[in-house]
Amino acid sequence: MTLLLRYLKPYKKSIAALLILMFGGIMLELYLPTLMANMVDFGIAKEDMDYVYQTGGWMLFCSIFAVALTVGVNYLSSGVAHGFGKDLRRSLFVQVQKFSLQQFERFGPASLMTRTTNDIRQVQDLVNALFGMMTRAPIMLLGGILLAFYRDSMLSLVFIAVLPVLAGIIFLIMRKAVPLFGLLQLKTDRLNLIIREKLSGIRVIRAFNRTEYENGRFNQANEDYRDTGIKVNKITAYLFPAMSMVMSVTNVSIVWFGGIRIDQGHMQIGNLMAFLQYAMMIMVALIMLSMMFVMIPRAQASANRIADVLRLEPTIADAGSNKLATEIKGRIEFAEVTFRYPGAANPALRSVSFQAGPGETTAIIGSTGSGKTTLLQLIPRLYDVESGAILIDGVDIRDMPQRSLRSRIGYVTQKASLFRGTIADNVAFGRDQLAPDQLEEALRIAQALDFVRSKEKGADEEVAQGGANFSGGQKQRLSIARALARKPAIYLFDDSFSALDYKTDAELRKALKQVTGDATILIVAQRVSTVKDADRIIVLHEGAISGIGSHEELLSSNNIYREIVASQLTEEESA
Numbered sequence: 001m002t003l004l005l006r007y008l009k010p011y012k013k014s015i016a017a018l019l020i021l022m023f024g025g026i027m028l029e030l031y032l033p034t035l036m037a038n039m040v041d042f043g044i045a046k047e048d049m050d051y052v053y054q055t056g057g058w059m060l061f062c063s064i065f066a067v068a069l070t071v072g073v074n075y076l077s078s079g080v081a082h083g084f085g086k087d088l089r090r091s092l093f094v095q096v097q098k099f100s101l102q103q104f105e106r107f108g109p110a111s112l113m114t115r116t117t118n119d120i121r122q123v124q125d126l127v128n129a130l131f132g133m134m135t136r137a138p139i140m141l142l143g144g145i146l147l148a149f150y151r152d153s154m155l156s157l158v159f160i161a162v163l164p165v166l167a168g169i170i171f172l173i174m175r176k177a178v179p180l181f182g183l184l185q186l187k188t189d190r191l192n193l194i195i196r197e198k199l200s201g202i203r204v205i206r207a208f209n210r211t212e213y214e215n216g217r218f219n220q221a222n223e224d225y226r227d228t229g230i231k232v233n234k235i236t237a238y239l240f241p242a243m244s245m246v247m248s249v250t251n252v253s254i255v256w257f258g259g260i261r262i263d264q265g266h267m268q269i270g271n272l273m274a275f276l277q278y279a280m281m282i283m284v285a286l287i288m289l290s291m292m293f294v295m296i297p298r299a300q301a302s303a304n305r306i307a308d309v310l311r312l313e314p315t316i317a318d319a320g321s322n323k324l325a326t327e328i329k330g331r332i333e334f335a336e337v338t339f340r341y342p343g344a345a346n347p348a349l350r351s352v353s354f355q356a357g358p359g360e361t362t363a364i365i366g367s368t369g370s371g372k373t374t375l376l377q378l379i380p381r382l383y384d385v386e387s388g389a390i391l392i393d394g395v396d397i398r399d400m401p402q403r404s405l406r407s408r409i410g411y412v413t414q415k416a417s418l419f420r421g422t423i424a425d426n427v428a429f430g431r432d433q434l435a436p437d438q439l440e441e442a443l444r445i446a447q448a449l450d451f452v453r454s455k456e457k458g459a460d461e462e463v464a465q466g467g468a469n470f471s472g473g474q475k476q477r478l479s480i481a482r483a484l485a486r487k488p489a490i491y492l493f494d495d496s497f498s499a500l501d502y503k504t505d506a507e508l509r510k511a512l513k514q515v516t517g518d519a520t521i522l523i524v525a526q527r528v529s530t531v532k533d534a535d536r537i538i539v540l541h542e543g544a545i546s547g548i549g550s551h552e553e554l555l556s557s558n559n560i561y562r563e564i565v566a567s568q569l570t571e572e573e574s575a
């Protein structure tokens, strides 16, 4: 929680103003019973109507002023709480962007979403309540006790009996409820996870008739969440009835003992009325405090989950050295690179060494799971190597600023990702401005111009969430256009031509060759026809390089390559 408190710093002026307003309001509220006691004892009892009117007028003025101050307090506290929530959400979002993929996977998207929305909401509500009413409680409690004591110190002994009982009730209830608050957030995570999975896999779920099964899975998580929620509420439900019972008993006791003291001539009626009002204030303050005991542990559970994300040092950070090669050529060198996914027993890549030069196309082929995607992901530092090094233009990529490294790379991922916006927005992605002729050129080379032109609004056609209104091949081509528009020194194509028919695949590679010029191109592919003409083909097998060479060289020297070729091409084609 302390980590999050620093997010209140920008609002210290508003907080100071609201505390002053609050203090003024409480003073007025505490003054009202005294005025009333005076009115009864000195005005009504002595039939002095001028005094009654005068004091009544004062009371009215104080009440109205106190209400105005409270409105001001609430206005300011809500501004502080919402501003605090907004800043925290932004920090969390920015922090997650810096995470390596390992760190991202450690939390998972569903949990990160709950943390950014629901958990922050819990803490934001606490901040609102804290400044809206909870800070009032201790001041009101203290003022109430002092003034009640001042009115009648003997009668104040009632509180000595009541306060420990109240403290005991709060303690017992909270001891049971607090562990459940954390559990409730975990169950929210689980619910979000299932909803996310279900919504993103809706086509498969329907096609496989798994709707009922998935509904069952969701219902189970939903009911589990409900049960924990009910358990928490059942426990906290005792809090307020118990407190109001104590309040009623306190009232009765005050009237009872106050009556005796009036009988004995130790107290006046006005005094007893004021005392009763102070007792009420004390009780209300205690109820507010007990609400704080409900809200604080609940928000604490959320605050810890937020702090876990904020505290995690991004493992992929810029080194202090910020080295950059003087000349950008895009030469890539893998030197004995070994990489293992977190928790995996075997490395996904083992002692991989090769060089890929500018103006060359290097293709990577290998069976499913052989490590092709992993190899590409290491180049823009989505993951860091376990041992060995990757150099670009002779500089270790860990010594370069990530921004400069990634600005040299045009990466087309295996699964094409499009974002909401227009086609043009998606192609210009990562660049501030893209001139119409540059956009057209990128679309043309990516073999996307025809289908984009056939759209009603051309490049201004809207892309739905996740690119749902485009086919797999169209999405791939737009992703390729996006990479081309950057004019990078290095192109990484991860199985990016797989959704294209053979003809488009060939045309695209031919067009690419004309524009990529001196760029270094790495192509991961499953099809031999895609890699056949590459300057160099790397055959990956179970994370290690089994052979490097041209198509012909590998055909004569590498068994694995021969098997792949044999499974795809006829003798004639492969010759």
Ligand SMILES: Nc1ncnc2c1ncn2[C@@H]1O[C@H](COP(=O)(O)OP(=O)(O)OP(=O)(O)O)[C@@H](O)[C@H]1O
Pocket (backbone or CB within 6 Å): 341, 342, 344, 348, 366, 367, 368, 369, 370, 371, 372, 373, 374, 375, 414
């Ligand atoms: N995020 C991950 N966490 C743990 N293991 C992973 C992760 N991604 C991939 N792997 C494992 O690493 C190995 C290499 O995977 P990779 O995706 O690089 O293979 P690939 O050659 O690209 O396969 P494909 O041709 O099917 O795309 C596989 O055994 C896979 O199970």
